[in-house]
Amino acid sequence: MPLNIRSEEVNRLAEKLASQARVSKTEAVRMALANELQRRESSLPLADRIRPIQDAFARWPKTGMKADKAFFDEINGEP
Structure with a gap:
């Protein structure tokens, strides 16, 4: 459907x-x-x-695993 711009200002800006x-x-x-x-x-x-991201995250099943500093250090190969 065509758009007919009748405003001179809008036409000038366009x-x-x-x-x-x-x-x-x-x-x-x-x-x-x-x-x-x-x-x-x-x-x-x-x-x-x-909110949509939070809702999507909340739908993921809980694993019961604890994600703490030691966990992240271990998977990153840090002492």
Whole structure:
């Protein structure tokens, strides 16, 4: 579905970005939108961003093994 930009300012900004990035105006708009979405997603609180990782980690079965300094020293060949 085509996007019709009627704002002169938006058109000017798209042309400026396209010129600087040496891409088409369409690609410049795509880049700008993708970057803005990425910026907004990364501005989520840290707890919300890492929750999927914590949930995935919690699903792993417990081994009962104790991971302490001596354990890591042993597997790294350190005395």
